[in-house]
Amino acid sequence: MPPIISVQQLTKTYGNGFEALKGIDLDIERGEILALLGPNGAGKTTLISIVCGIVNPTGGKVLVGGHDVVKDFRQTRSLIGLVPQELTTDQFETVWNTVSFSRGVYGKKPNPALIEKILRELSLWKKKDNMLRELSGGMKRRVLIAKALSHEPEVLFLDEPTAGVDVSLRRDMWEVVKRLREDGVTIILTTHYIEEAEEIADRVGVINGGQLLLLQEKTGLMKQFGRKQMKLELTEKLDEIPPSLAAFSLSLSEDGMSLTHEYSHEESQDSIASLLSALTAAGIHFRDLSTRQSSLEDIFVALVEEKA
Numbered sequence: 001m002p003p004i005i006s007v008q009q010l011t012k013t014y015g016n017g018f019e020a021l022k023g024i025d026l027d028i029e030r031g032e033i034l035a036l037l038g039p040n041g042a043g044k045t046t047l048i049s050i051v052c053g054i055v056n057p058t059g060g061k062v063l064v065g066g067h068d069v070v071k072d073f074r075q076t077r078s079l080i081g082l083v084p085q086e087l088t089t090d091q092f093e094t095v096w097n098t099v100s101f102s103r104g105v106y107g108k109k110p111n112p113a114l115i116e117k118i119l120r121e122l123s124l125w126k127k128k129d130n131m132l133r134e135l136s137g138g139m140k141r142r143v144l145i146a147k148a149l150s151h152e153p154e155v156l157f158l159d160e161p162t163a164g165v166d167v168s169l170r171r172d173m174w175e176v177v178k179r180l181r182e183d184g185v186t187i188i189l190t191t192h193y194i195e196e197a198e199e200i201a202d203r204v205g206v207i208n209g210g211q212l213l214l215l216q217e218k219t220g221l222m223k224q225f226g227r228k229q230m231k232l233e234l235t236e237k238l239d240e241i242p243p244s245l246a247a248f249s250l251s252l253s254e255d256g257m258s259l260t261h262e263y264s265h266e267e268s269q270d271s272i273a274s275l276l277s278a279l280t281a282a283g284i285h286f287r288d289l290s291t292r293q294s295s296l297e298d299i300f301v302a303l304v305e306e307k308a
């Protein structure tokens with residue numbers, strides 16, 4: 001099946017001469033959750049805005065459902081739901097009217113049953129007759145999602161969806177996102193919260209300086225770049241690592257009371273077993289052991305710094 005979104009050699013130079021995108025190639029598959037990570041100013045919002053037809057590209061091409069986002073703007077836009085960072089709707093309108101109106105904007109026939117379903121799923125049903133200005137910040141966020149879903153888009157863009165929202169709302173949002181994916185909706189989210197990408201994404205793209213540095217399936221990414229650490233708390237102070245342990249990647253803490261072994265996912269479990277027996281043979285005993293796996297955040301920071 002062709003990708004639902006195909007971004008080809010996309011460039012964007014703003015009026016002031018700033019090159020925000022420097023040739024992005026990106027295919028997004030139907031039904032996946034793609035997290036776009038990148039530091040401030042990386043170009044994430046510019047990329048999303050071009051795909052949604054809000055910003056014009058300077059060069060390259062974007063197809064959504066096989067249609068060109070510039071030439072066939074109406075068709076591509078109707079396939080997309082965009083949850084922007086901020087609410088720009090009329091604050092004196094009710095939740096129900098706001099969401100229903102949004103559906104009409106895309107030329108879809110009214111469908112009260114669908115609007116009710118969306119509002120219920122987003123825990124907005126009880127607030128349907130409230131004006132937007134009466135809602136809390138978190139509730140307004142929910143309205144933004146409801147609006148974006150009102151015309152039954154095939155692709156949902158979430159731009160920094162959980163910035164500044166509390167933990168319970170964040171959980172609820174992820175539940176909604178997971179349900180949407182089950183319904184076959186493709187989801188692209190930008191986030192600064194790397195744990196979020198780690199938890200929810202199928203693939204992760206890293207953008208920096210207008211370039212796509214990496215695009216990979218999350219589990220493969222974690223395996224390839226992820227390092228593991230095993231820390232051993234020693235029973236007695238060790239002055240130096242004995243030569244018999246030189247073959248293992250070990251470091252000794254300054255106080256001589258702990259040893260840390262770093263290894264990759266590829267290294268077999270055997271290496272741990274042989275390290276532990278080599279330690280025993282060297283007369284080194286430990287009272288506790290802990291392991292740690294590098295997170296997507298560690299990987300991300302290393303990658304962005306490396307390319308800076």
Ligand SMILES: Nc1ncnc2c1ncn2[C@@H]1O[C@H](COP(=O)(O)OP(=O)(O)OP(=O)(O)O)[C@@H](O)[C@H]1O
Nearest residue numbers: 014016018020038039040041042043044045046047
């Ligand atoms: N209209 C504009 N004119 C000139 N430069 C712009 C314009 N819009 C964005 N930029 C610049 O383009 C770069 C990319 O901005 P963009 O908003 O796409 O980044 P981002 O990755 O979404 O960042 P953030 O995480 O801060 O939202 C930034 O350096 C920004 O200052």
